Amino acid sequence: MPEGSILDFCNVSLQYEDVWALKDVCLTLNPGETRIIFGEAGSGKTTLLKAVIGLIPVDKGQIKVFGEDITAMKETELFGLRSRAGIVFQEGGLFDSLTVGENVEYPLVNRQTVEHGNGTQDGGNVEGRVRDTLRFVELEHTYDKFPSEISGGMRRRVGIARAIVTEPPLVLYDSPTAGLDPITANTIMALIAKERDVRNSASLIVTHRYQDGELMAGFRYDREHEELVPVTDERDPRRNRTKFIVMKEGGIVFFGTHEELETSNDPYVRHFIKHEE
Amino acid sequence: MLRFLNAWIGPFQEFLLLAGRAFKNLFRSPHYYDDVFIQMDIIGVGSLVIVLLTGFFSGAIIALQMARALNTYGASSQTGTIVSLTLVRELGPVLTALLVAGRNASGIASELGSMKVTEQIDAMRALGTDPIQKLVTPRLTATAIMLPALTVVADAIGSVGAYLVSVPLLHIVASSQYWSTFWRALVLNDLAQGLIKPFLFGMIISLVGCFYGLQTTGGTQGVGRATTQAVVTASIWIFVVTFFIDKIFVNL
Numbered sequence: 001m002p003e004g005s006i007l008d009f010c011n012v013s014l015q016y017e018d019v020w021a022l023k024d025v026c027l028t029l030n031p032g033e034t035r036i037i038f039g040e041a042g043s044g045k046t047t048l049l050k051a052v053i054g055l056i057p058v059d060k061g062q063i064k065v066f067g068e069d070i071t072a073m074k075e076t077e078l079f080g081l082r083s084r085a086g087i088v089f090q091e092g093g094l095f096d097s098l099t100v101g102e103n104v105e106y107p108l109v110n111r112q113t114v115e116h117g118n119g120t121q122d123g124g125n126v127e128g129r130v131r132d133t134l135r136f137v138e139l140e141h142t143y144d145k146f147p148s149e150i151s152g153g154m155r156r157r158v159g160i161a162r163a164i165v166t167e168p169p170l171v172l173y174d175s176p177t178a179g180l181d182p183i184t185a186n187t188i189m190a191l192i193a194k195e196r197d198v199r200n201s202a203s204l205i206v207t208h209r210y211q212d213g214e215l216m217a218g219f220r221y222d223r224e225h226e227e228l229v230p231v232t233d234e235r236d237p238r239r240n241r242t243k244f245i246v247m248k249e250g251g252i253v254f255f256g257t258h259e260e261l262e263t264s265n266d267p268y269v270r271h272f273i274k275h276e277e
Numbered sequence: 278m279l280r281f282l283n284a285w286i287g288p289f290q291e292f293l294l295l296a297g298r299a300f301k302n303l304f305r306s307p308h309y310y311d312d313v314f315i316q317m318d319i320i321g322v323g324s325l326v327i328v329l330l331t332g333f334f335s336g337a338i339i340a341l342q343m344a345r346a347l348n349t350y351g352a353s354s355q356t357g358t359i360v361s362l363t364l365v366r367e368l369g370p371v372l373t374a375l376l377v378a379g380r381n382a383s384g385i386a387s388e389l390g391s392m393k394v395t396e397q398i399d400a401m402r403a404l405g406t407d408p409i410q411k412l413v414t415p416r417l418t419a420t421a422i423m424l425p426a427l428t429v430v431a432d433a434i435g436s437v438g439a440y441l442v443s444v445p446l447l448h449i450v451a452s453s454q455y456w457s458t459f460w461r462a463l464v465l466n467d468l469a470q471g472l473i474k475p476f477l478f479g480m481i482i483s484l485v486g487c488f489y490g491l492q493t494t495g496g497t498q499g500v501g502r503a504t505t506q507a508v509v510t511a512s513i514w515i516f517v518v519t520f521f522i523d524k525i526f527v528n529l
Contacts, residue, residue, distance in 0.1 A: 055402055076407060083405025093400030095392075107404050113307045114405065162404075 006202040012061030020250035032200040036213035038272040039247030045206040054078040086163030086171040092155040094147040101143040133165040153184035173205040197221035217242035217258040302414040312415035321423030336435030340442035353449040357458030360439040365471040369432040374478035378511040382486035386507035389490025390500040424479035485511040
């Protein structure tokens with residue numbers, strides 16, 4: 001296992017009765033790296049993502065997150081570790097009785113709560129950080145709104161803001177672009193790429209859109225011009241930091257770079273390359 | 278038969294596990310005091326009007342019914358005693374608990390159920406918060422504190438309702454006699470069961486509400502089902518527990 005890796009999956013398996021949700025999955029993720037996970041519905045993509053932070057316990061194998069083996073941990077021991085990772089749920093998973101600002105503030109307050117042992121917050125720079133993060137996803141004006149008052153795409157972006165407000169070294173995205181129009185989907189993927197390049201965070205992205213993977217692999221965030229620019233140099237090491245995983249019936253059937261994916265002859269794998277919205 | 282038993286024992290075991298963790302969290306950090314106070318406000322202060330109304334009319338109804346029955350035996354002077362014992366021992370705790378079960382077990386189940394089906398519970402776990410610590414324990418604490426308080430209020434207002442019927446309305450007993458018999462009838466045993474019952478009912482209502490809420494599956498229809506199950510189960514348990522507490526206290 002490489003040293004300093006954020007995430008290590010080693011022969012992880014999970015079975016529901018006769019169906020394999022995960023089958024001998026092996027995976028490593030280092031800082032700044034991205035893994036794009038494709039697969040048909042029910043192939044184990046979301047299960048894999050949830051298993052990373054112990055939301056779903058696995059039957060077999062070892063999962064190491066930030067160097068700690070989480071398969072041996074109890075639920076109560078996992079909370080501290082989970083607060084160090086960010087996760088974006090398919091539908092945003094926002095707390096609908098809290099405002100956008102309170103939603104983004106939640107992980108910060110939660111961390112203080114866990115550290116100080118009670119629910120009081122020291123205010124201080126919490127609001128500043130929340131506003132900074134909302135500005136990052138270009139939604140500062142929605143601070144006092146409730147999630148029901150903003151659009152689906154905005155909710156996803158608030159979900160991203162909530163996941164990254166604590167500046168976690170690992171961010172998990174569960175279908176961040178599902179059900180969105182192509183323009184909004186591209187905005188969201190641009191944010192994810194920006195997050196990766198600005199903070200050098202590792203990310204695991206479950207998606208159905210091939211374009212999402214293409215964007216993560218072929219573009220980088222240019223801080224000077226504040227926009228995404230293509231990585232044109234073939235030898236640029238940044239081209240290899242995004243790798244693709246294709247899952248089928250709980251197992252990984254493809255793992256490789258963008259170029260390897262494009263040249264794959266496997267009909268199941270090619271199905272995801274051809275997929276267009 | 279085995280499948281039938283499994284369908285009952287499985288959920289009951291899960292319920293006990295949830296209850297165990299909720300109690301354990303009382304002694305473990307972090308403590309969400311803000312949430313406890315918010316729930317005390319929702320459950321306690323929010324139920325006050327309905328408890329006042331039902332308490333008042335229960336007292337008045339007991340007085341009306343008893344006045345006629347006691348008059349038959351020429352014992353209408355004992356109205357205070359009867360009202361006092363019936364209210365403090367049984368009707369106060371049970372009626373208040375049933376009202377709070379209808380109002381709050383359903384509220385808790387639907388709130389937590391909606392959170393469950395919209396991935397908010399998972400989000401909470403993913404963000405590093407124990408949903409039992411954050412959602413269940415504050416509701417358990419708040420209901421266990423507020424239900425005895427509401428019961429005392431219901432008993433008090435019930436005694437006033439009964440007083441108004443038996444003294445100014447029916448003139449079957451003198452004011453001073455009503456109140457002196459009312460107080461004299463009560464012994465420590467009555468007060469104890471009048472307070473222990475709502476304390477236990479409070480735990481049952483909150484835990485049953487939370488249990489069905491957290492078990493919710495199947496979208497909005499599932500939320501509706503969880504809400505109904507929570508109220509029905511909490512109400513049944515209130516009667517079952519009343520029976521056993523009565524059995525214990527009758528033998529004391």
